[in-house]
Amino acid sequence: MNNEQCFLLDCLRAYLNGTSINDEYEIDCDSLFSLAMAHNLAPVVFSVARNNPVLLGCKKSYEAFKDAFYDAIVCYDMQKDAISEIDGFLTDNGIDHVFFKGSQLKEYFPVPELRLMSDIDLLIRLEDRSRAKTVFLKNGYTITEDNGPVYNYKKDNILVECHTKIVSGKVGNANAEEFFEDAINHATFENHRGTLDVQYNLMYLLTHIAHHFWFYGAGAKMILDLAVIIKHFNPSIDAVVDNMKDLHLDEFARVIFTVCYDWFNVGKAYDCDTDKAKEFLISHGAFGNTNRSIAAVVKRKALEEGHTSTLATRLSLLFPSYKKMKNIPYVKFIEGRPYLLPFGWIYRIIYNLKNKKAFVKEATSTLANDETEAEAKKEIKFFEEIGLL
Incomplete structure (x- = not known):
């Protein structure tokens, strides 16, 4: 470093x-x-x-x-007021809800105002989604996304992601969506506001880190989140790792807990090599988009799926499967309607050209390079070493 x-x-x-x-x-x-x-x-x-x-x-x-x-302090005050307001009107309407990720974690930080979050993450029951939508709109929020398991609401520059599930799709080799399908049932409620069980929440946070690793990357803040939770609640780390076996992410959990221990002296140091993981976490920023070849990430994903040629990779990018497409927020309209897949492809191409032109160019410009393939294969090997693949 x-x-x-x-x-x-x-x-x-x-x-x-x-x-x-x-x-x-x-x-x-x-x-x-x-x-x-x-x-x-x-x-x-x-x-x-x-x-x-x-x-x-x-x-x-x-x-x-x-x-x-100072921007963080102002943002915290605005988000805290919004959380209080949302908690109030959902409780008044008898809707069970759980604030999670930063919405919950920040309050355990030594100075909560300094833990940044871009939006407020909220979990509700699927059967309450229609009622929740009515209540949000009644209280001055506008809906900006209403496809799939996440509805987005906005008011006064405050963005709320209202989830009916906390994980979508696979993470590495794990069917994480199925494992966390009943997340709201792992919360303890006071009136209608719930808090996730500590060990279950740690399992989710580890899976969320794995999700970021698998897509583009995770950063030091996610390890700090773990350290804060562990220091505040002192959970059994071994029990969490043992439970992660059900997700086939127990080795990954050992690596991440060891990084957490080495960096913050909380967690547990297991007998595993963490040098590459530490370098990965510190080098690429919070979302893995710093000092990183996007083309190599795209190529790595294609290789994982068996697309070895550049043509096959490009075709998989242009025409993803229904299973993948139904989890993309802006084409969620195809969920449950696979016959709309061709229209989803067309809409996705138009959307990306309009909103992600630079990203698409960077992701595809060097796909055919030998260096890109070599980097992609190196990353696959790294992910296998840490138990993610």
Whole structure:
């Protein structure tokens, strides 16, 4: 790891434990800010590094960090008010609901205001979806997406993702959707607001990290989330790993818990090699789109599915299976109606050309390169080593 990556992790440890950081680092402030932003951790870093002499000497980076810090506080207040409002009107209407991911996790952080989240994740029962939609609209929200298991609502720049399931599709070799199908039944309710069982929630968070690994990538914030939960609740790590066998992700869980222990001294250190996992987590940002070949990711997915030629890969990109298409949010209209698959392909092509032109270009421009295939195969081997494939 370079100095900026080491410094970022030191900041996260200091934030988690209420300690100070080492001021002896030689860091490039612009690179540190870019790294912190890529991991959605700039407010956390600034909270413990604001008096660092090197950072104080970099006015532009210091002001950028400070702006991110205060923006996070304002955003937290707005989201907290929204959560309170949503909790109130769903409870008043007798609708069971569970806030999860950042909506729940942030309140366990030492300073909750600094744990960024782009939206509010909410789980309800499928049979309550129609009633929930009516209540959201009645309370001033507009619906921006109403296909499939996630309905999106927006009000005053607050985005709410209202789920009827917390996982869609497979994750690695695991049928995670089926495993987490009854997630709401693993919550304890007070009135109509529920909280997921701690060990079940840890299993979900590990599966969510695996999902990010398998698609594009996960970052340091996800490991910090685990550390916060483990420190707050002190669950049995071995029991969680043992339960992950049902998902065929127990080896992956050992790797991630070991990374968590090495970075934050919580969790458990298992006898496994974590060097590549640590490099993967720290290098590619929160969503795996930093310092990463998108074409290699696309090629890796194609190889996993048995598409070895560039032509087969391109065709699989243009014309995904019904099973894949029904889980894409903007073409959810085909779910339960496989006969609409050709119309879904056409709509998806138009949507991507309109909204994801740069991404599509980057993903396909070097598909035929030997370097791209070599990188894709290297990633498959890495995923096999950590128990994801």
